[in-house]
Amino acid sequence: MAVRVQAETFDAGAELNAFSIGAQGAGAVVSFTGIVRDVAGGLRHMMIEHYPGMTEAAIAAIVKQAQTRWALTDALVIHRHGILPPGAPIMMVATAAPHRADAFAAADFLMDYLKSRAPFWKKEVSAxxxxxxxxxxxxEAALDRWR
Amino acid sequence: MDVLYFAWVRERIGVPSERIETGAATVADLVAELSAREERYAAAFADTAALRVALDQTLATFDAPLAGVREVAFFPPMTGG
Structure with missing residues (x-):
């Protein structure tokens, strides 16, 4: 299991390859990458603030919950902070499990919880x-399906 | 104790963190004490339903006791992912 909170960008493809190699024998690997999107037009960049210390602990606790609920052989969470231009990767989740249902469900759960239970705040900066x-x-409603 | 502010709460109060000497028994008491102190706190804490609080880096509620707590953080609902 790995949790990385970083300002630097990452290569989602390279991360997925490395994770898949490490997850040998798992049977199923699912990954999700979140990308900065210019919803309204004119976005210069996204600024992501976080709570150093609590961020890592909160993500680790969410990953631990996922491990308790599903038969995961491995999990990876990368979440960036700082200034991110449109098109840049914000975050990535990968899960490995013996069967795909567990890998999909755990990735979905991790995304829902990271969105509203990990201390990140996004600010959109435009012209x-x-x-x-x-x-x-x-x-918030998305969390109800996991209760 | 150390009090931390994030996102628009930080912007409204004007500092990312500060040390506050208080005898407040609960988070709500601390909010009331700060709000009475200066307008910028009153503005930031006007609607606590729109805020979240963490005590020693764990999410808590506004009725939670502050005894033994070293770090309090106030912030809006999180928008990660």
């Missing part, structure tokens, strides 16, 4: 100003 991204009710 016209900057605004904090508001949490969506749907993000």
């Amino acid at each position: 016209t100003g900057a605004a904090w991204v508001a949490a969506q009710d749907a993000d």
Whole structure:
């Protein structure tokens, strides 16, 4: 299991290859990569703030929950902070399990929890100003399916 | 204790962290004490339903006791992923 919180970019393909090689014998590997999206047009960059110390602990706790619920042989979470241009990878989750159902479910669970339980805050900076991204009710509702 | 602020809460209060001497028994008491102190706190804490709090880096509630707590953090709902 690996959790990385970093300012530097990462190569999702290279990460997935390395994870898959390390997960030999797992039978199923699922990965998700989140990318900075220019929703309204005119986005200069995304600024991601986080809570050093709590971030790593919160993600580790979420990964531990996933390991308790599904038969995972390995898991990887990478989440960036700092200034990210449109098109840049923000975060990545990979799970390995004997069977695909567990790998998919665990990746989905990790994404839902990372979105609203890991201390990151996104700010969108455009030519016209900057605004904090508001949490969506749907993000909180998404957690209900795992209860 | 150390009090930390993140995202728009940090911007509204004007500092990322500060050391505060307080006898507040709960998070809500601390919020009331700071809000009475200066307008910038009152503005940041106007709607605590829109805020989250962590005690020693673990999510908590506003009625949680502060006894033994070293670090309190206030921030808006998280928007990771």
